[in-house]
Amino acid sequence: MNISPTEAEEALAAIQATMKKTRRAISASGAYGFLIVWGVVWLLGFLCSHFLPDEIAGYIWMGLDILGGVLSAIIGIRMGRQVRSPLAAASGKRIGWFWLLLIIYSAAAIGVAWPVDGKQVAMFIILFVMVGWLAMDLLLSFDSILPGLVIAALALIGYFLLLDIFYLWMAILGGGGMIAMGIYIRYRW
Numbered sequence: 001m002n003i004s005p006t007e008a009e010e011a012l013a014a015i016q017a018t019m020k021k022t023r024r025a026i027s028a029s030g031a032y033g034f035l036i037v038w039g040v041v042w043l044l045g046f047l048c049s050h051f052l053p054d055e056i057a058g059y060i061w062m063g064l065d066i067l068g069g070v071l072s073a074i075i076g077i078r079m080g081r082q083v084r085s086p087l088a089a090a091s092g093k094r095i096g097w098f099w100l101l102l103i104i105y106s107a108a109a110i111g112v113a114w115p116v117d118g119k120q121v122a123m124f125i126i127l128f129v130m131v132g133w134l135a136m137d138l139l140l141s142f143d144s145i146l147p148g149l150v151i152a153a154l155a156l157i158g159y160f161l162l163l164d165i166f167y168l169w170m171a172i173l174g175g176g177g178m179i180a181m182g183i184y185i186r187y188r189w
Contacts, residue, residue, distance in 0.1 A: 033075045035182030038129075041068040043175030046122075050167035054118055095136065102132045119159065119166050126155045126174065147181050 003011075041064045048057040080092050106128035110121055130152040137145045151174055158169035 031079065032182040032185040034072055035178045035185065037068055037071045037075070039175045039178030039180075039182060041065065041175070042178060043171050046167045046171035046175060049118065049122070050165070050171065057118075098135070099132060102128055119163065122167070122170065123155065123159045126170065127152065130155070147177065151177050 045057075045061045045064045048060045052060070076092060076096065106125060109128070110116065110124050113120070113124070116124070130148055133148040133151075134145060137148060154173045154177075155170060158166045158173070162169055
């Protein structure tokens with residue numbers, strides 16, 4: 001099968017138009033809200049871990065995680081109401097179950113590796129969250145795989161090379177990175 005340069009150009013233009021429509025649909029859906037919510041949770045939580053005693057920071061993290069979970073559920077329910085497709089509703093439920101099972105699995109892995117210090121627990125959780133992020137990207141859209149890989153790489157660099165400022169590093173680059181990505185998706189896609 002021979003394709004002329006004009007036909008190839010038209011096919012590429014159609015692919016680019018589809019990618020642009022997909023990005024706009026993701027942006028319009030409100031999915032960016034998850035990144036902003038969890039970016040704020042990470043920013044505040046890691047700042048507390050850096051500047052406050054471990055026990056106080058732990059309680060603050062619990063509160064932030066609960067708040068992030070509740071806000072994520074609200075965002076997910078609102079997004080689900082915008083979509084009338086039974087297939088989309090089923091996919092949304094599967095995504096919710098995926099994240100719940102990933103949380104349970106990460107808690108089990110931390111339990112197996114115990115005793116660990118706070119920075120090790122944080123690194124375990126970061127790695128599991130990034131695996132979840134990348135899994136969602138592979139299933140739904142390849143557009144934010146690179147930022148997910150960058151955050152995972154920066155987390156590992158911070159953990160292995162900058163342990164004294166690891167929490168501050170993750171607040172700014174992890175939490176701030178998610179907030180920036182959410183804002184970028186919202187306004188630039």
